[in-house]
Amino acid sequence: MKNMHNITSTASAPAPPRRTRPPRVDWASLAPRVASLRAQGCSTRETARRLNMNIKTLEAHLRRHRIRHAIPMDRPDQVRRTCLNCDxxxxxxxxxxxxxPECRAMFS
Ligand SMILES: [Zn+2]
Structure with a gap:
């Protein structure tokens, strides 16, 4: 029995430095302001504008936030939604x- 191990050079391919992107937004200080603006009834767009930030950044944050603080659903036919009108x-x-519910009442 011969040992025919082909040592393939794994080190030759220069792997791009894989690091997580540094957080460009300081959520620790921004999150309370976002929360208070949202509590005042500001839409995502409005909140982003007032905090002078990218709406996509804010939306991504709110999505993450929503997953963590997901509204509990007690019936299987209930669906988690974001209001088309006010987010x-x-x-x-x-x-x-x-x-x-608020926008439905407003439009009906
Ligand atoms: Zn609404």
């Missing part, structure tokens, strides 16, 4: 509801 997270009683 508020809410739990809809059915998949066809796209507006939060």
């Amino acid at each position: 508020t997270a809410f739990v809809a009683d059915g998949r066809f509801l796209r507006l939060c």
Whole structure:
């Protein structure tokens, strides 16, 4: 039995430095301001504008936040939704509801 190990050079391929992107937004100080603006009824867009930040950045943050503080759903037919009108997270009683209760009341 011969040992025919081919030592393939794994080190030759220069791997790009894989590091997580440094946080460009200081959420620790920004999150309370975001929360208070949202509490005042500001939409995501409005909140982003007031804090002078990218809406995409804020949306990504809010998505992460929402997953962590997910609204508990007690029925299987309930769907987690974001209001089409004001971006508020809410739990809809059915998949066809796209507006939060407040906006639904406003439009009906
Ligand atoms: Zn709404």
